[in-house]
Amino acid sequence: MQGDTAAFNLQAPATSLARMEYDLHSMLLWVTGLIFLLVSAVMLYAIVRHRKSRGHVAKPFHENTTVEIIWTVIPLLILLAIAWPATRAVLSQKSTHGAEMTIRITGYQWKWRYDYLDDNFGFVSHLATPRAATAAGAARPEHYLLEVDAPLVLPTGRKVRLLLTANDVIHSWWVPQLGVKQDAIPGFLRDAWFMVDKPGIYRGQCSELCGKDHGFMPIVVDARSPADYARWRAARLKQAAAAADDPARVWTLAALRQRGETVYSQNCLPCHQASGKGIPGNFPALDGSAVVNGDKAAHIRIVFYGSQRNPAMQAWGKQLSDTDIAAVITYERNAWSNHNGQVVQPADIHALRGGSG
Amino acid sequence: MDLAGNTAHGMVPAHKPQGLARWLYATNHKDIGSLYLWFAFCMFLVGGVLALCIRAELFSPGLQFFQPELFNQLTTLHGLIMVFGAIMPAFTGLANWMLPLMIGAPDMAFARMNNWSFWLLPPAMTLLLLSFIVPGGAAAAGWTLYAPLSVQLGMGMDLTIFAIHILGISSIMGAINIVVTIINLRAPGMRMMNMPMFAWASLITAYLIIAVMPVLAGAVTMVLTDRHFGSHFFNAAGGGDPILYQHVFWFFGHPEVYIMALPAFGIVSQVIPTFARKPLFGYSSMVYATSSIGVLSFMVWAHHMFVTGMPATAQLFFMYATMLIAVPTGVKVFNWIATMWQGSMSFETPMLFAIGFILLFTIGGLSGVTLSVAAVDVQLHGSYYVVAHFHYVLVAGALFSLFSAVYYWFPKMTGRMYVERLGQLHFWWSLLWFNVTFFPMHFLGLAGMPRRIPDYALQFTDFNRLASIGAFMFGLGQLIFLVNILYSLRHGKTAPQQPWEGANTLEWQIPTPAPYHSFNPPPQLETAENGVVLSMREGGQG
Ligand code: HEM
Ligand SMILES: [Cu+2]
Numbered sequence: 001m002q003g004d005t006a007a008f009n010l011q012a013p014a015t016s017l018a019r020m021e022y023d024l025h026s027m028l029l030w031v032t033g034l035i036f037l038l039v040s041a042v043m044l045y046a047i048v049r050h051r052k053s054r055g056h057v058a059k060p061f062h063e064n065t066t067v068e069i070i071w072t073v074i075p076l077l078i079l080l081a082i083a084w085p086a087t088r089a090v091l092s093q094k095s096t097h098g099a100e101m102t103i104r105i106t107g108y109q110w111k112w113r114y115d116y117l118d119d120n121f122g123f124v125s126h127l128a129t130p131r132a133a134t135a136a137g138a139a140r141p142e143h144y145l146l147e148v149d150a151p152l153v154l155p156t157g158r159k160v161r162l163l164l165t166a167n168d169v170i171h172s173w174w175v176p177q178l179g180v181k182q183d184a185i186p187g188f189l190r191d192a193w194f195m196v197d198k199p200g201i202y203r204g205q206c207s208e209l210c211g212k213d214h215g216f217m218p219i220v221v222d223a224r225s226p227a228d229y230a231r232w233r234a235a236r237l238k239q240a241a242a243a244a245d246d247p248a249r250v251w252t253l254a255a256l257r258q259r260g261e262t263v264y265s266q267n268c269l270p271c272h273q274a275s276g277k278g279i280p281g282n283f284p285a286l287d288g289s290a291v292v293n294g295d296k297a298a299h300i301r302i303v304f305y306g307s308q309r310n311p312a313m314q315a316w317g318k319q320l321s322d323t324d325i326a327a328v329i330t331y332e333r334n335a336w337s338n339h340n341g342q343v344v345q346p347a348d349i350h351a352l353r354g355g356s357g
Numbered sequence: 358m359d360l361a362g363n364t365a366h367g368m369v370p371a372h373k374p375q376g377l378a379r380w381l382y383a384t385n386h387k388d389i390g391s392l393y394l395w396f397a398f399c400m401f402l403v404g405g406v407l408a409l410c411i412r413a414e415l416f417s418p419g420l421q422f423f424q425p426e427l428f429n430q431l432t433t434l435h436g437l438i439m440v441f442g443a444i445m446p447a448f449t450g451l452a453n454w455m456l457p458l459m460i461g462a463p464d465m466a467f468a469r470m471n472n473w474s475f476w477l478l479p480p481a482m483t484l485l486l487l488s489f490i491v492p493g494g495a496a497a498a499g500w501t502l503y504a505p506l507s508v509q510l511g512m513g514m515d516l517t518i519f520a521i522h523i524l525g526i527s528s529i530m531g532a533i534n535i536v537v538t539i540i541n542l543r544a545p546g547m548r549m550m551n552m553p554m555f556a557w558a559s560l561i562t563a564y565l566i567i568a569v570m571p572v573l574a575g576a577v578t579m580v581l582t583d584r585h586f587g588s589h590f591f592n593a594a595g596g597g598d599p600i601l602y603q604h605v606f607w608f609f610g611h612p613e614v615y616i617m618a619l620p621a622f623g624i625v626s627q628v629i630p631t632f633a634r635k636p637l638f639g640y641s642s643m644v645y646a647t648s649s650i651g652v653l654s655f656m657v658w659a660h661h662m663f664v665t666g667m668p669a670t671a672q673l674f675f676m677y678a679t680m681l682i683a684v685p686t687g688v689k690v691f692n693w694i695a696t697m698w699q700g701s702m703s704f705e706t707p708m709l710f711a712i713g714f715i716l717l718f719t720i721g722g723l724s725g726v727t728l729s730v731a732a733v734d735v736q737l738h739g740s741y742y743v744v745a746h747f748h749y750v751l752v753a754g755a756l757f758s759l760f761s762a763v764y765y766w767f768p769k770m771t772g773r774m775y776v777e778r779l780g781q782l783h784f785w786w787s788l789l790w791f792n793v794t795f796f797p798m799h800f801l802g803l804a805g806m807p808r809r810i811p812d813y814a815l816q817f818t819d820f821n822r823l824a825s826i827g828a829f830m831f832g833l834g835q836l837i838f839l840v841n842i843l844y845s846l847r848h849g850k851t852a853p854q855q856p857w858e859g860a861n862t863l864e865w866q867i868p869t870p871a872p873y874h875s876f877n878p879p880p881q882l883e884t885a886e887n888g889v890v891l892s893m894r895e896g897g898q899g
Binding site: 008010011020021024025029032035040042047056062064067068075079086089090093135137138140142143144145168174176180181182183185186191204205206207209210211214281282311 | 417418419420421424425426429492493494497498499503505506508509511592593594598599600633634635636637638639640641642664665666668669672673676677680681683684687688690691694695696697698699700701702703704712715716719720723724726727730731732733735736738739740800803804805807808809810811812813814815816886
């Protein structure tokens with residue numbers, strides 16, 4: 001079989017939280033397992049011995065206060081015994097103070113955005129498994145559906161605080177080995193924390209139904225030693241400075257179209273599809289669409305502000321840079337059977353943001 | 358004590374409408390009961406086919422049959438149809454059929470309203486199914502219909518909301534009927550504290566329904582106004598809160614879980630004493646346990662929301678309250694086992710399903726205790742572990758108890774015996790394949806597979822395969838049940854008045870099949886706990 005083989009238990013813990021959850025679960029498994037065995041053993045004994053076919057005669061007793069008190073009190077005591085470690089675990093899951101760095105995580109339909117609040121940069125993390133690999137009978141890569149283009153890179157041994165929110169609907173950020181699952185709720189911030197023990201790649205998935213591609217928004221955390229992390233961070237900061245596009249730059253059609261294709265496949269493709277044909281009844285076609293082939297301004301408006309009628313079409317102005325929006329619009333106007341040769345420049349988008357800035 | 362003849366004398370001359378009108382204008386509790394049961398069985402098949410579509414898609418990684426948007430519609434409608442179309446109507450149908458017979462009432466209290474409560478169901482279910490073909494397809498937000506996702510979806514969602522309103526009205530009317538019948542129409546001598554457990558369970562369930570169905574109606578109405586009238590209940594940008602939806606929904610949703618479980622407890626509490634030939638152990642503690650489960654069910658709703666980011670104090674409160682429910686539930690299980698203890702048991706099909714119920718419901722209950730521990734729930738919430746857990750309580754719990762009930766009362770309802778060997782085959786087959794289907798889902802959840810996904814990572818393949826094979830075999834096995842019923846309705850052996858040696862509640866004191874009109878006027882009873890009839894005299898003029 002490809003990939004890992006079937007597992008019977010929780011994934012190997014990689015943080016103190018996950019280890020605590022693992023141990024608590026093992027304890028519960030023993031307790032509940034023993035109770036189950038005991039209960040079924042007694043029942044089985046009665047079934048075997050007290051049956052009519054063996055000539056057993058019924059003894060018509062129907063109450064016994066002592067026994068009834070005993071089997072009310074014993075479960076109560078067992079539960080109290082469980083409640084103690086369970087309470088401590090809840091309290092430590094909830095204590096985010098003393099964090100050494102903060103990451104803001106934003107759930108989008110259907111991708112995650114990570115912002116390093118201490119360093120003022122961020123990026124979006126998309127599913128990296130090609131769509132073609134989901135077809136029936138296609139070859140599936142080793143980490144099918146669990147790979148992303150830009151993992152969340154973090155240092156080991158540092159307490160990381162997460163601030164979670166969402167852009168559209170509720171998502172949930174779950175990485176089993178880190179012991180964290182927290183809903184990301186649009187319009188609200190929630191927090192969670194963890195501290196990774198060892199360098200490694202830790203994979204997870206969105207775990208709250210968030211629409212069509214809920215099954216296709218994986219999470220990858222790439223934990224590195226503090227030194228490796230520092231190197232990555234420096235490179236990332238330099239890159240961020242360089243990548244800041246000049247909104248005044250004038251692009252050629254070909255250059256914009258090329259960049260736009262990437263932007264399209266990361267953001268628009270899940271709904272409008274690679275073919276530009278959309279999904280009839282759910283998401284409109286762009287190929288041959290009146291908006292895409294008509295007035296530039298209307299096209300820019302719907303991409304920038306989103307749709308009034310259908311919130312699935314988001315306000316991309318809030319998520320993408322001027323250059324990316326210009327690129328994707330240019331791409332849409334010159335892809336498939338749309339060939340109107342028009343170019344939308346970053347400056348056109350910049351103007352919508354109120355010019356300066 | 359043989360009052361069969363007497364009761365028949367006391368009956369008003371049989372007025373029994375014929376043909377379509379008999380069903381369309383039905384006011385007889387037995388006719389309405391049959392309508393409910395057949396309807397529920399059809400919906401069980403429809404919901405089952407949807408489940409098999411899900412399992413077919415999940416047989417292998419990759420998208421083989423359904424695109425993700427359709428897959429989400431399948432899961433959503435599977436859940437809604439099973440809950441509101443199959444399990445709830447089946448229990449209401451049983452209550453309709455058996456309650457008047459078990460407590461000595463001539464009929465349900467509101468015969469015409471009874472007709473309405475049933476006839477609202479088919480249009481509501483038609484709306485739900487119709488939503489598959491409207492633009493955008495059926496609702497795809499899961500049976501919980503969480504906002505804001507449910508605010509986003511197409512008009513299938515509006516149809517679903519409308520259907521839920523109708524279903525809610527139907528359930529509430531059915532519940533009022535049950536409450537009034539039990540409170541007012543018990544035959545003289547049938548004291549509350551001697552009522553059959555099935556009547557107690559139905560009564561408490563009915564109260565839960567009356568309390569929470571309006572809450573669900575409120576939740577989905579708020580979604581509706583958010584969708585069309587900009588009310589922003591669940592939109593932070595407009596001053597609302599998406600989590601509010603979950604609080605309101607689960608304030609309905611958790612009692613709803615018990616609405617599907619308490620009647621099952623009632624059924625098992627009738628079946629086990631009959632086949633153990635021994636009175637129910639701890640009758641009054643059963644009544645108190647059932648009532649306290651009913652009350653506690655209102656105080657635990659947020660255990661469905663442990664990862665929404667509640668403060669620690671709220672998590673702890675809901676964790677403790679949830680763990681507490683395990684106590685009365687445990688009491689019930691122990692009482693059933695004590696009923697079997699030192700009995701003189703025989704194992705006809707109803708008994709097999711009742712024992713299967715106890716065994717598997719206990720597994721579901723214990724995985725529930727695991728889930729109640731908030732710190733562990735962080736790993737399990739939203740995963741296949743939850744799917745395993747609630748199918749242990751809903752399929753092995755509610756459904757198995759329903760099978761037990763149908764086999765148990767089939768002779769009384771139809772005057773014929775079912776085919777015992779087919780019944781036994783149905784049980785063993787269901788027991789085996791149920792576990793093959795759902796047990797591996799615990800492992801999938803533990804290993805990290807989220808629920809409600811149409812495609813999965815490769816390490817989940819083996820157990821998904823197993824679960825899918827199990828599901829198809831389980832589904833196939835339900836045809837054994839259908840064949841048995843259809844065959845026995847016409848060709849089954851004629852049933853005696855009292856086919857079960859140990860049965861001693863009121864419904865077994867009248868002829869088999871139960872006459873079209875019974876207990877009119879009501880009899881004079883002398884009863885013992887759990888509805889056991891000690892003596893019965895023909896009633897005076899009503
Ligand atoms: C033939 C037996 C059944 C099979 C094979 C089956 C299978 C499934 C599967 C595979 C899921 C979807 C899990 C997911 O993707 O999250 C599911 C969900 C569900 N099932 Fe069943 N099921 C069966 C019977 C029932 C019954 C009798 C009920 C009774 C109420 C029920 C209630 C539900 C509910 C409420 C959901 C959740 C739907 C949602 O996620 O919104 N199922 N079932
Ligand atoms: Cu998501």
